[in-house]
Amino acid sequence: MTEEIIIAGFGGQGVLSMGKILAYSGLMQGQEIAWMPSYGPEMRGGTSNVTVIISDERVSSPILTQYDTVIVLNQQSMDKFESTVKPGGTLIFDPNGITKMPTRKDINIYKIEAAQLASDMGNQKVFNMIVLGAFLKVRPIVDNRYVEEGLRHSLPERAHKLIPLNMEAIEKGKAEVVKM
Amino acid sequence: MEKELKLMKGNEAIAEAAIRYGADAYFGYPITPQSEVIEYFMEQNPIERTGMVVLQAESEVAAINMVYGAAACGMAAMTSSSSPGFSLKQEGLSYIAGAELPCLVLNVVRGGPGLGTIQPSQSDYFQSTKGGGHGDYRLIVLAPASVQEMYDFVQIGFDLAFKYRNPVLILSDGIIGQMMEKVEIGPQRVRRTMDEVIKQCPWATTGKTANRERNIITSLDLVASRQEEFNRKLVKKYDTIREKEVRCECINCDDADYVFVAYGTSSRLCMKSMDLLRKEGYKVGLVRPITFEDYRWSRRESKGIPHYRNEHRTDGRRRNARSKRQAPS
Known part of the structure; x- marks a missing residue:
């Protein structure tokens, strides 16, 4: 099994940390991992994306042109990455801020109202965990208990009390993801 | 002991490895894509963990000269930069090689020439292999292909540097520096005491004692014949390194x-x-x-x-069979 994922959105949406939590979860499950951020001169704001590869085999390059799963969280990322989903692959997006819906017919497209759900939960910061939940529902490549361990390893100790809230957000994402 | 597995960027792994190796000092100056090295050091507060000194210098040139000074005292010192910043360190590296001092330097290569780009590249190959600065000298160059090797090569690098009293370069790039992979972390080693430093480095400027001559660290010799002799000695050293320290994976x-x-x-x-x-x-x-x-x-x-030619040893994780064929010399 090899799953090649890109998560793309605005800086500050938790794109990189979501990728890190996913990667750590894969690591806890005993898999080979690569996590590669797009690094540029921007400090905050601007677009941000991260490639995560979870595999049974040694990972070759973390720089890819096509992905099994593309997660887009803003319109710029949709414009840039819709075409990079492998035929038969998966596209997950949050419609909040999306003005042009995806048009491809040869891929599986899922929608998750993560921004709305996070605001309903009263905590914008769990936005990325709702998206992660949606991903894990559609592509169940990592077992739930490893996700929890992944959270434990990637969050600093002082934030460990927030793990139950994050797990709740992940469950929310799993429940609310919709196939288009 | 159970293996400690962590997810780390290459830049973070190398810093953690230096702390765990028991390195004495790091002097750096930030530049993309290797700024995480000094950021990670600062976050870890190594002076508390092991007594290791970490300092942000005022420039790359200052950083490499601080390494020169620390190395002259027998300290295990390192610095890091990325291509344009690494070019600035060449003069210092030449002096360190000329003074025959051990140190570890890291170049997280980005595209050039000039300021070029911040994206990864392998374009500093010639600079790395031909010396880089002025005069006939060579670095010992180790090229990691994974975050794990970024970690592992710190120990190998420092050991080689002290064995041959020669600067060692870890030649990485923006991908390996920025990418997170799993890393198996080794145990914390205790930093050498001053007595151990004096024993390991009898040539170092550790303070003159009654029972020996002064130790002088310099790369200058105005007597031409002595300098020629010294160059011959260096060539011999580089030949030995070529003979004994070649590593590759086949x-x-x-x-x-x-x-x-x-x-x-x-x-x-x-x-x-x-x-x-x-x-x-x-x-x-x-x-x-x-x-x-x-x-x-x-x-x-x-x-x-x-x-x-395949008598070379490798310490990397090897896959499948290695060639055992000996090439005709």
Whole structure:
């Protein structure tokens, strides 16, 4: 099994940390991992994306042109990455801020109202965990208990009390993801 | 003891490795894509953890000269930069090589020439292998292809640096520096005491005692014949390093009709290509040089395939069979 994922959105949406939590979860499950951020001169704001590869085999390059799963969280990322989903692959997006819906017919497209759900939960910061939940529902490549361990390893100790809230957000994402 | 596995960027792994190795000092100056090295150090507060000094210098030139000073005292000192900043360190490296001091330097290569780009590249190959600064000198160059090797090569690098009293370069790139992979972390080593430093480095400027002559660290000798003698000595040292310290990884070379030769990040791409080509029935192998001192190629006469001389040791995780064929000298 090899799953090649890109998560793309605005800086500050938790794109990189979501990728890190996913990667750590894969690591806890005993898999080979690569996590590669797009690094540029921007400090905050601007677009941000991260490639995560979870595999049974040694990972070759973390720089890819096509992905099994593309997660887009803003319109710029949709414009840039819709075409990079492998035929038969998966596209997950949050419609909040999306003005042009995806048009491809040869891929599986899922929608998750993560921004709305996070605001309903009263905590914008769990936005990325709702998206992660949606991903894990559609592509169940990592077992739930490893996700929890992944959270434990990637969050600093002082934030460990927030793990139950994050797990709740992940469950929310799993429940609310919709196939288009 | 259970293995400690962590997910780390290459830049973070190298900093953690230096702390765990028991290094004495790091002097740095930020530049993309290697700023995480000093950021990680600062976050870890090594002065508390092991007593290691970490300092942000006022420039790259200052940083390498601080390494020069620390190394002269027998300290295990390191610095890091990325291509344009690493060019600035060349003068200092030449002095350190001329004074025969051990140190560890890291170049997380980005594209050039000039300020170039902040994206990864392998374009500092010639600078790294031909010395880089003025005068006839060579660095010992180690090229990691994974975050794990970024970690592992710190120990190997420092050990080689002290063994040969020569600067060691870890030649990485923006991908390996920025990418997170899993890393197996080794145990914390205790930093050497001053007595141990004096014992290990009798040449160092650790304070003159009654029972020995002054130790003088310099790269200057105005007597031409002595300088010539010194250059001959250096050549001898580099020859020994070439003979004894060559490392490479050879994969599927035994039956290969074709071999890729690539180091670092590029070797990972070639490995994937090799796997895909093998599935289609092409006998393809890969040679991954880890040290760069020497290429000794020969041609396999029947097929005209360059063949890597293969008495070299490797410490990397090896896959499949390694070639045991000895090339004609």
